[in-house]
Amino acid sequence: MNTNFVEVQHAIGMPGPAELFIIFMIVLVVFGAKKIPEIGEGLGKGIKNFKKAFEKDEQVSDSARVDAKAMPNSQKPAADEQYAESKDHQTS
Numbered sequence: 733m734n735t736n737f738v739e740v741q742h743a744i745g746m747p748g749p750a751e752l753f754i755i756f757m758i759v760l761v762v763f764g765a766k767k768i769p770e771i772g773e774g775l776g777k778g779i780k781n782f783k784k785a786f787e788k789d790e791q792v793s794d795s796a797r798v799d800a801k802a803m804p805n806s807q808k809p810a811a812d813e814q815y816a817e818s819k820d821h822q823t824s
Contacts, residue, residue, distance in 0.1 A: 747755070763771065 760768065
């Protein structure tokens with residue numbers, strides 16, 4: 733009985749150069765040589781926009797935290813009021 737599991741672990745790993753070449757050739761045949769740069773450009777723009785939106789959202793949440801810390805406790809609205817205000821802004 734052979735209990736050598738090295739071959740199974742190797743099969744699960746990342747694709748090697750031969751497999752990557754085969755995948756590239758299939759993509760080339762399916763999309764064509766002129767379409768691949770357009771796909772890459774669109775993918776790059778999408779990633780850039782995602783990062784920009786994520787950073788903007790992070791800045792907004794950071795500024796909200798700073799505003800909440802700067803406001804004295806007597807001026808902070810109750811949690812119910814904050815929820816109602818957020819619902820009003822979402823429906824507008």
